[in-house]
Amino acid sequence: MFHEAECRSALSALEAFMLAIEAREIPGVLHGYERSEEVYVFIEGPRWASHGYENVARGWSAYQTSPMGVTGHHWIEGPEMIGSETLVSIQGILDLDYKANGRADVLRLRFTWVLRKDENGKWGIVHEHASQPLADPYGAGDWVTGEGKS
Helix, strand or coil, X not given: CCCHHHHHHHHHHHHHHHHHHHCCCHHHHXXXXXXXXXXXXXXXXXXXXXXXXXXXXXXXXXXXXXXXXXXXXXXXXXXXXXXXXXXXXXXXXXXXEEEECCEEEEEEEEEEEEEEECCCCCEEEEEEEEECCXXXXXXXXXXXXXXXXX
């Protein structure tokens, strides 16, 4: 069953997480995750994934001094939300403004976050997935044609 109030609460937690990324405020970023070994993040690269809170924390700690940084985010599609009282999925397409090696640009990504509410009412990310479509992974083109193509 869709629980709009819970979804909105989880979205607020996610927005705080994104703002912490943009500010390079690593404690705020890490506050966005559930502190468990169940956390599983498919990052936008170059690694495939980080599994467990400690590995995610190590990655974000390295981000703080990396030559790139996210400076803004804009929903292009979504956010779409599905949820219950204790588990919410938030997904959509985001443009991330970033600077890397002195150059500013925008990166468009598909994102999915799954957040779980703990016994104290805090929402924490337990799964995060960022990706882009592959140009033509099967060499068959886009098999959806005409009206209704989304």
